[in-house]
Amino acid sequence: MKGSRIGAWIAVIVGASYFIIPLLGTLEFSLRMRRGVYSIDAYASVFTDPQFRATFGYSMLMALLTIVFGMLLVVPTAYWVRLRVPRMRPIVEFITLLPLVIPAIVIVFGYLRMYNSSSVLPLTGNAMGTNILLVFSYITLSLPYVYRAVDTAMRAIDVRVLTEAAESLGASWTTIMFKCIFPNVMSGVLSGAFITLAIVMGEFTMAALLNRPAFGPYLQLVGANKAYEPSALAVIAFTITWLSMGLLNLISGARRGAPAR
Amino acid sequence: MSFLALNNIQKSFGPVQVVQNFNMNIEKGEFISFLGPSGCGKTTVLRMIAGFETPTGGTLYINGKDQRPLKPNQRNIGMVFQAYALFPNMTVYDNVAFGMKVAGAPKAETDSRVKEMLGLIKLDHLADRYPYQMSGGQQQRVALARALAVKPQVLLLDEPLSALDAKIRVSLREEIRAIQRQLGITTVFVTHDQEEALSISDRIVVMNAGKADQIGTPFEIYNTPATRFVASFVGTLNLIEAEVIDPASNCIRIGDQDITLKQSLASYNGGDKVSLALRPEAGSLSEGIKSDTALTGQVVSAHFLGSVIRTRMDVGGNVISFDMFNSPGVTPPVAGETVTLRFMAADLLVIRD
Numbered sequence: 001m002k003g004s005r006i007g008a009w010i011a012v013i014v015g016a017s018y019f020i021i022p023l024l025g026t027l028e029f030s031l032r033m034r035r036g037v038y039s040i041d042a043y044a045s046v047f048t049d050p051q052f053r054a055t056f057g058y059s060m061l062m063a064l065l066t067i068v069f070g071m072l073l074v075v076p077t078a079y080w081v082r083l084r085v086p087r088m089r090p091i092v093e094f095i096t097l098l099p100l101v102i103p104a105i106v107i108v109f110g111y112l113r114m115y116n117s118s119s120v121l122p123l124t125g126n127a128m129g130t131n132i133l134l135v136f137s138y139i140t141l142s143l144p145y146v147y148r149a150v151d152t153a154m155r156a157i158d159v160r161v162l163t164e165a166a167e168s169l170g171a172s173w174t175t176i177m178f179k180c181i182f183p184n185v186m187s188g189v190l191s192g193a194f195i196t197l198a199i200v201m202g203e204f205t206m207a208a209l210l211n212r213p214a215f216g217p218y219l220q221l222v223g224a225n226k227a228y229e230p231s232a233l234a235v236i237a238f239t240i241t242w243l244s245m246g247l248l249n250l251i252s253g254a255r256r257g258a259p260a261r
Numbered sequence: 262m263s264f265l266a267l268n269n270i271q272k273s274f275g276p277v278q279v280v281q282n283f284n285m286n287i288e289k290g291e292f293i294s295f296l297g298p299s300g301c302g303k304t305t306v307l308r309m310i311a312g313f314e315t316p317t318g319g320t321l322y323i324n325g326k327d328q329r330p331l332k333p334n335q336r337n338i339g340m341v342f343q344a345y346a347l348f349p350n351m352t353v354y355d356n357v358a359f360g361m362k363v364a365g366a367p368k369a370e371t372d373s374r375v376k377e378m379l380g381l382i383k384l385d386h387l388a389d390r391y392p393y394q395m396s397g398g399q400q401q402r403v404a405l406a407r408a409l410a411v412k413p414q415v416l417l418l419d420e421p422l423s424a425l426d427a428k429i430r431v432s433l434r435e436e437i438r439a440i441q442r443q444l445g446i447t448t449v450f451v452t453h454d455q456e457e458a459l460s461i462s463d464r465i466v467v468m469n470a471g472k473a474d475q476i477g478t479p480f481e482i483y484n485t486p487a488t489r490f491v492a493s494f495v496g497t498l499n500l501i502e503a504e505v506i507d508p509a510s511n512c513i514r515i516g517d518q519d520i521t522l523k524q525s526l527a528s529y530n531g532g533d534k535v536s537l538a539l540r541p542e543a544g545s546l547s548e549g550i551k552s553d554t555a556l557t558g559q560v561v562s563a564h565f566l567g568s569v570i571r572t573r574m575d576v577g578g579n580v581i582s583f584d585m586f587n588s589p590g591v592t593p594p595v596a597g598e599t600v601t602l603r604f605m606a607a608d609l610l611v612i613r614d
Contacts, residue, residue, distance in 0.1 A: 158344055164313055165346035165404075167333040169360035169411060179359075183350035 023238065030231035042232035051218055052233075059207075059215035062131070063200035066138040067193045070146055073139065075189065078151045079181055082159045096147040099140050104205040107137060112209070130210050137206040142199050146192035153188025154181075194244040201240060262325055264289040264447055265310070265415055270319035272305050272471075279305050281471040283319070290445040292438065294458035296482075297468035298494065303451045306468075307417050310449065312336050323414055339408030339446075343420040345400040347392040353379070353403050354388040360411035378406035381440060398429040405437065409444065416441070418450040422457060434461050455495045459483060467491045484540075488613045492538040501537040501579045501609075505529045513537070516577015520554050523607040536612050541571065543608040544583040546594065552603035556581070560594045574600060 033041040046052050081092050099107070111133055115123035123129035159181065166176045182189070207214035219237070223230040263286035272280040280302040287293050295303035308314040309321065312333035321328045328336055347356050357378050361371040379385040382402040392400050401421055408416060418437070422430040438461040441448050452458050458465050459479040467475045467482060467490070475487040486492035493500060503513040508526040512519055513535060522537075529535060545552075558576035569584040570593050583602055585591060594600055 157349065158346070161342050161344050161346040162348065164311075164333070165340065165342060165348075165407075166359070166363075167313075168311060168336075168338055168340040168417075169407070170334045170337070170363045171359075172334065172363075175363055180348050180350075184348070186350075 023235075026231045026234050030228055030235050033228040042228035043236070046222075046229050046232050046236065051213075055213050055215045055218035058213050059201050062135060062138060062212075062214065063197045065135045066142065066200055067196050069135060070139040070142060070196060071150075071189055071192065074143070074146050074150050074192070075182060075185065076177060078147060078154055079159060079177070082151075082154055083163060093147070093151075096143045100144050104137075104141065104203075105209070107140060108206050108209045111137065124210070130212060134206060134210050134212050134214075137210070138196070138200050138203065141203065141206070142192070142196040145195040145199075149192040149195065150185055150188040153185035157184045194247065197244055198241050202237065262322060263287055264291075264324055265449075266320070266322040267306070267310070268320045268322075270306065270309060270321060271317045272302070272309060272314060273317045278317075279471050280309075280316075283471075283473060285466060285473065285476065287447060287449070289447055292441055292448045292450065292461060292463045294450045294452055294462040294465045295468055296452055296455060296458040296465050296495070298453055301468040302471040303453075303466075303468045304419060307419055307449060307451050310415065311338050311340050311417055337411065337413050338415050338417060339411060339413030340417045341401070341404045341408050341419065341421045343423050345392070345397070345404045345424075347400055347404055347407070349392055351391075352388065353384065353390050353392075353395070356392070356403055357407045357410050359407065364411065374410055378410045381409070381443075382406045382436075396429075397425050398433055401425065401433060402436070405440070409440070409446070414447070416446050416448045418448065420451055420453070422452070422454075430457070437461065459495070467494065469494075485610060486538060486612055489536050489538075492610075492612050497541055497582065499539045499541065499579075499581045499583075500612075501539060501576070501581065503535050503537050505531055505533040505535055507531060515556060515579060516558075518556055518577065520556070520609065521606060522609055522611065524609075524611050526611070536614065538610045538612050539581065539604065539608060541582045541584045544581075544602040544604040546572075546583075546585065546600050546602065548603070550603050552605055554606040554609075555601050555603045557599065557601045560596050560598045560600055562596055563593045565593065572600075574602065576602075 030042045031038040031040065033039060033045070077092070081089050112124060113119075115121055115129070115133060117125040123133045162180050162184070163176055166180045171180070201215055202219070203214070204216035204220055208217045208220070219230070219233055222233055265285075265287040267283055267285040270280055270283040271278065279300075283302075283306055285293075285306075295306060297303045305314060309316050310323075310328075312328065312331060312335075316329065323336070323338075348359065351359065354375055357375045358371050361374055366374070375388075376385060379388055382405060384399060384402055384406070387395065387399065392403070395403070401424075404421070421437070422434055425433065434457055437450075450458070450462065459482070462479055464476060464478055465482045466473050469488075469490045475482060475491045477485075477487075482491065482495055486495060486498065489500065492498040501515055503515045503520075505526055506512040506514050506519060508529045508531060511522040511524065511526045513522060513526070514520075515537075526535070556576045558574040558581070561573040561575050561580060563570055563572045565587070568587055570587055570591065571582055571584050572594055573580050573582050575581075581602065585593075
């Protein structure tokens with residue numbers, strides 16, 4: 001008993017060290033920009049860089065749009081599949097998994113062929129069109145995670161009975177969706193949203209090949225040309241991700257104690 | 262035309278016909294129970310009334326209006342589900358107010374109606390609770406209040422007591438019946454529990470394999486079952502196989518004992534096989550009981566059930582159960598003992614297959 005507990009602790013320490021030591025190394029390196037002393041010069045350099053603010057703001061906006069439009073696509077789809085065509089579920093699940101096996105570069109080249117300036121729908125012909133295309137591509141990339149998060153949340157409630165109860169009380173389809181279904185799958189929507197945020201903030205291929213000023217290509221650019229700033233950016237990116245995860249845990253923890261509102 | 266009229270209603274799922282030519286006329290304010298085993302089609306009929314299923318054939322009228330073209334949210338029907346189906350994100354108050362808000366009722370009217378409904382189910386002190394903070398019985402009462410708040414023309418109850426424990430079931434079914442009487446609302450109640458159906462219904466529809474085997478008052482259903490299925494499903498009826506000896510004198514033979522029935526056997530021929538039904542409480546071993554006929558047989562077993570002693574006896578290959586009230590002076594029969602069961606011939610009913 002005592003031996004197995006020591007073994008478990010050793011496993012935890014080794015596992016934690018595997019993740020923490022490189023991070024500590026990165027953090028430590030990011031603080032050594034000024035020779036001989038620890039400083040936050042690298043962070044100051046990053047935060048004062050107008051490109052950082054521009055790309056970070058741009059990617060945050062893209063993430064927000066991806067979350068909103070992604071949820072408007074995924075929640076009604078998952079709901080409809082559960083309610084009306086449950087036999088289609090394996091097919092829909094397979095389709096949502098495709099972005100995991102089709103490389104982003106293949107998808108983006110497909111976009112470039114389909115929506116170039118000489119096509120019927122020349123989305124790449126202007127910045128707004130390309131931004132729309134980028135949001136679509138982010139929705140595609142996050143689909144495997146978002147669909148599963150929402151579908152799992154739907155499994156926790158009896159979608160069919162709630163729908164029928166609302167219908168018998170005179171509710172229309174939109175009322176059912178926004179008053180009865182969305183609030184009750186909010187935990188899935190939130191976890192999907194945070195995963196989407198993390199994906200969008202770090203995505204490089206789509207943004208670079210569509211030539212958009214996103215945070216992913218900026219990270220790559222800084223990494224290729226500077227020494228300490230990339231480490232600072234990595235720490236910042238980790239912090240953002242952790243904050244997202246922490247927020248997710250906080251919200252889902254609060255939701256375990258209280259219902260969705 | 263009746264308030265709720267179902268004429269030749271049919272429903273098929275692919276090649277399987279789950280409801281066959283179902284006919285039912287329900288008057289305003291009646292409490293009707295659909296009783297039957299799982300898969301007999303009772304919930305499907307209910308769902309067709311609600312609009313959740315579309316009939317394959319037949320007509321469905323409520324208050325003279327054809328319901329078939331109407332969607333569920335256009336029918337003004339209140340429904341209570343087995344799984345409560347309260348909206349988890351809403352308080353009790355918001356759940357009950359939901360239908361009225363959807364209908365665009367003024368706030369003051371909604372507030373007054375919600376308070377009235379919560380008063381009716383005696384849960385006005387729990388208006389701010391969420392469903393997860395309440396017991397199953399309380400949740401189901403809220404579901405009932407929610408269904409009634411919109412003043413539906415028909416109330417549908419889909420096995421609303423099945424998920425509750427025995428004690429709550431009894432009290433809640435009495436509460437449902439009292440509220441139904443108070444509001445005078447036409448109600449259709451689906452259950453597979455015969456005691457529930459017998460105790461609260463004006464009339465019962467016993468369903469079997471998609472058809473209504475018998476429609477009648479609880480008294481009629483229990484005492485004069487029309488078919489073998491009704492006889493076996495409602496109560497613990499003895500089914501006895503007999504042979505017609507003389508149709509003219511209503512004489513039948515059970516094993517080697519002849520009995521004259523009160524019921525006419527004019528439609529039978531001598532030698533025909535008939536099924537007879539006898540309630541366990543209709544017979545007694547006591548000589549003092551009012552009886553005009555008797556059967557003699559050997560005791561197979563005697564079980565002490567508290568207030569009664571249930572005895573099983575063999576008569577010509579038929580095992581007949583009967584109940585004796587327990588009292589300190591009663592000696593239970595023992596297995597193998599020859600006993601005479603006395604009863605009124607009128608209690609022995611010929612039933613259809």
